[in-house]
Amino acid sequence: MTLSDAVHEPDLAVHVEDLTVAYHAKPVLWDVDLDVPPGVMAAIVGPNGAGKSTLIQAIMGLVRPTAGHVFVHGRPYAEQRHRVGYVPQRTSVDWDFPTTVADVVTMGLYGRLGWLRRPGRAERRQADAALEQVGMLEYRDRQIAQLSGGQQQRTFLARALVQDADVYFLDEPMAGVDATSEQAILSVLRDLRDRGRTVVVVHHDLQTVAATFDWVLLLNVRAIAQGPVSEVYTAENLQSAYGGQIALLGQLELGSQHDTHEGHTS
Amino acid sequence: MFRPSTKSGAGRRNQRLGSQLRPRLVPSTCASSSKAGPARLARALLLPFGAAALGTVMLATPTTTFAQDDPLNVVATVGMVADIAAEIGGECVTVVALMGPGVDPHLYQATSGDVRDLGRAELILYVGLSLEGQLGEVLDRFGRRTPTVAVGEDAIPPAELIRTSDAYGVDPHVWMDVSLWARIVPGIREAMLDALRGARDDAANLAACQEGMHLRAERLAHQLEALHDWVASATSTIPEHQRILVTAHDAFTYYGRAYGLDVIGIQGVSTESEAGVADIRSTAATIRNAGVPAVFIETTINPRTIQAVLDAAADLGHEARLGGSLYSDAMGQPGTPDGTYLGMLRANTVAIVEALGGQPPELPEALSDWANRHGLGGRQP
């Protein structure tokens, strides 16, 4: 690919062009363009089967796209792996695995350690720091089978945090999680955003989008609309994205009604 | 003619031809009743003369009998039976063996090719005594419509069989004692003649075959007797204290009983049982205690078992060597001397006797014919 020599769209944290993924001739994603500016907390929303998880996986090369390319901070994704952190869905793993919270978090550093090197004191410190950030330090030696859903999610988040990445992709991190954990996770994400990192979250709850995120992509196989929440998160766009599937449209907090950059609590 | 199991089916076209050439030797003597005319007379005279001429032509060809054109189709299970049957039947029969060299009859299961062969057979011969363990049902089925004879079971009186303690109750390896195996000769001869009588209606054929088979059977019996004596004298040259035969499974008990050797097999009688650690250990101990110089493998058995025994005996301080390969449940390659029953016993005896420190004598007069025929020059053993 000749594109790898040039720097392409360096001002964007994530630049996706023409991304298409099709399983057995049925497209899951089609002609998706995505331009995420740096330093935002972005949400990807859409109905079930809209391809939200697939989009993240295709961006990270975990799923092979039929067409399209992905650039992170101006360079192809393949060169920027170390600058991207990933928090997959909690249910993607069998939690009955014999390992501790600390071990899981340390796994985030394996890519950096290289072959034959064992994680040492430096790695332990990094892992503990990440655990501290998500409020899980006291659980570091606990078996992951004994964790609640929220604790599992925070462990996954810590695993991504140790990578000290510039862009984070999270797949439904707040689904099925108790209130304490949700708070902890949001606080970490906001902190990342405030420090200039980019956070992209596949979000499941339409109600909380406006209060939580600055930037949104409405996705339903195609990119319906994307941009700052205040401009894009409108009833009209939601109708387009969801077809007739939104029953409680009137009760949603929409973008145009709220200033999302400062002072939201809860 | 004896053909081993090649599954090619090429040689069986002959049978078809036979039925077309069946001239009548007995001319029709009854003249036609009234109708006159020299034409009829000429025709009446033409027939016997034509037949006589044709008959003369055919008789003129040396060593040709009519039966050659339509030999009895005999199917035998193991080569040892097939060889005997072929020797007796000569050109009156075509013998096919289902199991070739290296095939284990205890474990052999019939393939669809075998079933086809059995379907075409006019006589089926097998050993019996539970040797062909997996063929029981098949033989049963064919036994209902084709003459099927358990030659071993029929010919050998139960009193002379060796009992075993396993599920089969009796040791089927009776061909290892030549004097016992010779007993199947009359039975096979009669079975083949009966089958011929039943399946062919050519009296002259039958008479010729009957005479031929009797002659050949008697010659074979002489050969077997001579072989039996020769084996006995060969084994007697083994030093007294070394007359122990150690081999992979108990196929040689009859041989041991007939020719004065103690036989130790590592597995049980049938190869279906697996040799365990204890089996190997006790055999190694026995070898060491008896001071046996050599141990034998069989063509149908895994040679690693024997090697394990030798290694164990070596560790106990007794160096025994591999005395060679013996034919136990199957003969050698067809076309070689070892591919016949006589050859099988000869080869086994030579290997055993030489490895255990004896010196086998020359082959007797009665077997020199056989030796020459198979390219074993002179009467060297």
Next chain:
Amino acid sequence: METLASLAGDYTVRTVAAGALLLGVTSGALGAFAVLRKQSLLGDVLSHAALPGVALGFLIAGGRSFAAVLAGALVTGVAAALTMLLLTRRSRLKTDAALGIALGSFFAAGVVLLSYVQGRAGAGQAGLETFLFGQAAATLRSDVWLMAGISIVAIGLVLAAWKEFSAVTFDPVFAASIGLPVAILDATMTAMIALAVVLGLQMVGVVLMSAMVVAPAVAARQWTNRLGIMVLLSALFGAVGGVAGALISASGRGLATGPLIVLALTAIAGFSLAFAPNRGLVSAALLRALERRSLADRRVLGALEALALQHDDPGYPSEQGMLDAYLGTASGWRLRRLRQHGWVRRVRHRPEEGIHWRLTEAGARRARDARSEERADMRGEGGNR
């Protein structure tokens, strides 16, 4: 019955036991990863699919060359594993269906080839049937050296790439996202398991080999929650089962070694499933029973406490009949047990009335603590026990 000492000194027993030990260690250690990856039946596919390779190796090499037979087994085994992989990736088949297809077709081909070889006019194909159930007793010293070499390589690889293997086993998707070569690691692990399986073929046979990969790992999982300990235990159990099977079969004539090894391993696994602390069935049942009892106790204490509160008398004597009615069940024996703990005391109230019970001070404290424990549980703190 011979003594263990005399058995242990015997050459054959030592050789077979050494081979079984090496096999147990290797298949146990590798099997731990296979089981955690939910690929337990991979060993089954590899071993059953080895059968056509065994027959082909014999046909091609023209004799009983052990190396050719093992090489053939490895080739067809790996081919079957790849077939399974392709079937799951390229079609809609799930792993178990793909497994059934791969295993069935390769094994059937193997049986056909074996019967073909059996019927051929060629001496020396003897003993190929021993690959079905193995002939462990016929293990030679040279076999043991070969097994030792392969075991060292396999264990060495696992140790060297320990963190990569554990990451890929736990979360292959995440491992891929941080740049670990998941496909290569997967293939390497599969190849190593295939190698272990092929080694075990002549000892335990095609049909039973999968048990050697699965049973030790299942047993090990029951005793520990740490991956390193689990792999170690799995190797240990494999070794113990192997040696035990070898020794037992040495003790009497006519005892097939391979199947006995598998039985020993299964016994270990069965015992572990039943009696391991925490995860064992028996311990879990005991734990549940204890919890039920403690819950019932708390109810009784709670009832006494409530009554005491209502009557504003911490030492209020409640009549047993009243307690029974309140709790909906006969509580006499429970109260007696609580008395043994010192939490309640029997009192006589009026001579014509029945037994009365009252809380002791310790009992009152216990009732209070139980209440606050319950509230904490309901708030969801501390996760599961």
